[in-house]
Amino acid sequence: MMYKGYLLDLDGTIYKGKEPIEGAKEFIEQLQERNIPYLFVTNNTTKTPRDVQTNLSQHFDIHVKEETIYTATLATADYLNSLNKGNRVYVIGESGLVDGLLSSGFIWDEEHPDFVVVGLDKKLNYQKLVTATLAIQNGAMFIGTNPDKNIPTEQGLLPGAGSIIASLISSTNQQPIIIGKPSSVIMQGAIERMGLEKSDVIMVGDNYETDIQAGIHNQIDTLLVLTGFTQKDDVSSLPIAPTYTLNNLSEWGGWNAINDTKK
Incomplete structure (x- = not known):
């Protein structure tokens, strides 16, 4: 064909x-x-x-x-905008995700976000997981940008965004909406x-x-x-x-x- x-x-x-x-x-x-x-x-x-x-x-x-x-990131912004459920976000992710959402009109909010958006973050630390966990427990919608467990590289298969999402599923007992x-x-x-x-x-x-x-x-x-x-x-x-x-x-x-x- x-x-x-x-x-x-x-x-x-x-x-x-x-x-x-x-x-x-x-x-x-x-x-x-x-x-x-x-x-x-x-x-x-x-x-x-x-x-x-x-x-x-x-x-x-x-x-x-x-x-x-x-x-x-573009697909996440398109989807969140289509929901009309607020524009406050807390993001675990790197500049491509954070800047992409902020440039699409979303506002950073660590205390009372409407959405917790989780992607790959090579500078992930425990405090970021704490902030995301508490926000989700308090009602923020849990959004996972993608479920990729691994990233293919010349070194081998490295941890992907899915491994971070899995941690938050465990700590919140909630399943995310997956975008990717x-x-x-x-x-x-x-x-x-x-x-x-x-x-x-x-x-x-x-x-x-x-x-x-x-x-x-x-x-x-x-x-x-x-x-x-x-x-x-x-x-x-x-x-x-x-x-x-x-x-x-x-x-x-x-x-x-x-x-x-x-x-």
């Missing part, structure tokens, strides 16, 4: 930490040459879209427009931004638990690349198979209407 649009993961799909992944740069260039719409849909909240754009350009020689990047993949929240926002039907796009990623489940749960075809989180030995035991499974993006043959790489 020839797809009219591509939803693309970044970490583990286009790059792994500071290392490029085989075939990724050429894949993006093929999309650009063929004028096929694409949108990077990333659970990473530590960077703004402009940061992501700069990182792709400077470190991987991949040149894209800022508007082709849809982060879990595989949630329908970020996927719906991405589809709306592309202006295409679900049946016309494909979700590309390395993580079965987030990227591929995001497609499966939202009736979107999926392409699993074995370059990051999910390994080749895992494929045979997956409960629902991806539409396609490839070692890396250089193997993709779906540029033509007839595609026989389906597995």
Whole structure:
């Protein structure tokens, strides 16, 4: 099948930490040459879209427009604004998440926030967990930007935002609303931004638990690349198979209407 649009993961799909992944740069260039719409849909909240754009350009020689990047931060702001339930937030996260929400009109409040928003925070400490726990116990809505347990890097799989969220689930006995993949929240926002039907796009990623489940749960075809989180030995035991499974993006043959790489 020839797809009219591509939803693309970044970490583990286009790059792994500071290392490029085989075939990724050429894949993006093929999309650009063929004028096929694409949108990077990333659970990473530590960077703004402009940061992501700069990182792709400077470190991987991949040149894209800022508007082709849809982060879990943008999806979180879109979702919270749609609720009309206040604008006070306490955030566990880095500048990409904090600044992104504040620039979207939210106000920082550690004592009586309407929302506690939790993402990856490499400077996490006990006091941040205390503040978040008390706020959630006092009625703040618990928002998890993404459930990623790990981040694929050149060092290996490092702790992700999901590990911080798990700590707060334990301390509050409450489940968060998850924004990032595989949630329908970020996927719906991405589809709306592309202006295409679900049946016309494909979700590309390395993580079965987030990227591929995001497609499966939202009736979107999926392409699993074995370059990051999910390994080749895992494929045979997956409960629902991806539409396609490839070692890396250089193997993709779906540029033509007839595609026989389906597995």
